[in-house]
Amino acid sequence: MSISARDNAFLQEMGIGPLWTLRDAMPDEALPDELAAPVQEAAPQAASVPVAAPAAVPAAVPTAVPTAVAMPAPPAVAARTAPPAASPASSPATDSAWGEEPPGPPPTEEDIAAMDWAQLKNAIANCTRCGLCKGGRKPVYGNGAQQARWFVAAGASTVSDEKERQPVSGEPGKLLANMLAAVELSRDSNVYVTNLIKCRPTSANGGDRAPSAEEALACRPYLDRELALSGAPLVLTLGQIAANALQGKPLQESLAGSRGQVHEVGGVKLVATLHPGELLRRGADKALAWADLCLARAHDGRPG
Numbered sequence: 350m351s352i353s354a355r356d357n358a359f360l361q362e363m364g365i366g367p368l369w370t371l372r373d374a375m376p377d378e379a380l381p382d383e384l385a386a387p388v389q390e391a392a393p394q395a396a397s398v399p400v401a402a403p404a405a406v407p408a409a410v411p412t413a414v415p416t417a418v419a420m421p422a423p424p425a426v427a428a429r430t431a432p433p434a435a436s437p438a439s440s441p442a443t444d445s446a447w448g449e450e451p452p453g454p455p456p457t458e459e460d461i462a463a464m465d466w467a468q469l470k471n472a473i474a475n476c477t478r479c480g481l482c483k484g485g486r487k488p489v490y491g492n493g494a495q496q497a498r499w500f501v502a503a504g505a506s507t508v509s510d511e512k513e514r515q516p517v518s519g520e521p522g523k524l525l526a527n528m529l530a531a532v533e534l535s536r537d538s539n540v541y542v543t544n545l546i547k548c549r550p551t552s553a554n555g556g557d558r559a560p561s562a563e564e565a566l567a568c569r570p571y572l573d574r575e576l577a578l579s580g581a582p583l584v585l586t587l588g589q590i591a592a593n594a595l596q597g598k599p600l601q602e603s604l605a606g607s608r609g610q611v612h613e614v615g616g617v618k619l620v621a622t623l624h625p626g627e628l629l630r631r632g633a634d635k636a637l638a639w640a641d642l643c644l645a646r647a648h649d650g651r652p653g
Contacts, residue, residue: 461570462577466495469574473547479567481548489516491543491575493536498649500581500617501525502572503624504590505546505560516544517587521625525587528625528638532646541579545572545591565594576617583649584617585641588624595619608641611648620645 455478456464464472473488482488489506492515501517509519517525525542526535534540545560546568552558572595576584586592589604595614596607607621622641628634 458570461574464574466578469571469578473571476547476571479564481546481550481564486548486551487511487514488547489514489544489549490547491516491541493541494539495541495579497541497579497581498539498583498651499529499534499541499645500576500579500584501529501540501542501587502584502591502595503542503544503587504594505557506544506549507557507626508549510544511549516542517625520629524625524628528642531639532642541575541581543572543575545569545594547571559600560590562600565590565600569594573615576615582617583645584614584619585645586619586621588627592619592621608637609644611644618648620648 455476456472461469461472470490473490476482476488489510493501503517506516507518509521510516513519513522515522529535529540536542546564550558550560550564584595586595586607589602590600592598592604592607593600593602596612596619598607604621604623608623610620612619612621620641622638622645623634628638
């Protein structure tokens with residue numbers, strides 16, 4: 350096969366020189382020194398290629414140029430086309446560019462009932478059992494004595510609770526401390542205090558609102574587990590929401606129907622009283638609260 354002067358000029362312009370020349374066109378001994386080596390190197394491949402095939406393309410030329418010799422892809426191309434190697438960082442458990450694990454399903458009531466204190470706190474921190482956890486809301490954990498004489502349960506977390514990271518905080522919290530001290534109890538030594546609704550329910554304008562029945566049901570297993578872990582023989586509920594929710598009543602039912610009696614919830618005695626926040630607004634009702642405290646004190650198992 351002969352190459353015309355026009356084809357030769359075209360190949361030279363592309364930087365491609367002929368790898369061999371027909372022997373009848375130029376004998377081996379007439380080859381210049383700079384062409385002799387390529388001819389010798391290409392000879393093994395040329396033996397398996399028909400003479401009429403197009404000239405071979407050097408490895409430096411892009412594969413888009415037709416060639417009779419299969420050339421391996423450059424390393425950069427191979428890196429782009431090869432499937433990524435499996436690694437722990439790219440496991441199916443992580444689908445975020447930051448490597449964060451997607452939230453798992455919310456814990457069931459059976460799961461919660463088997464948790465210890467640390468597991469319970471972690472479950473509350475990552476809870477998705479209702480919509481209150483959305484929007485960056487932070488739950489308010491219970492606090493006080495983990496082995497308690499009284500288990501004090503309020504309704505929903507408030508803006509003050511959320512700010513101070515403590516249930517029944519601010520001025521209502523100070524009044525609660527005084528109420529407990531009057532019956533020789535305190536958060537520090539023998540009382541555990543918690544909110545039924547861990548995340549603060551908010552209204553459209555960002556203020557506090559009453560929780561829904563669904564929100565109360567979603568949080569109830571956490572309170573039940575707190576009560577079981579505390580070992581407290583008596584529950585003192587603060588306000589209408591906690592009293593009704595723990596007794597399975599409609600949340601809107603009046604507190605008057607629960608006060609003045611000793612109830613039983615899950616084998617534990619329950620006494621209902623007013624929330625300290627209500628007592629701050631209606632000071633005359635403090636006498637009612639004192640009667641409730643005396644009732645609870647008489648049934649908490651302490652001598653005399």
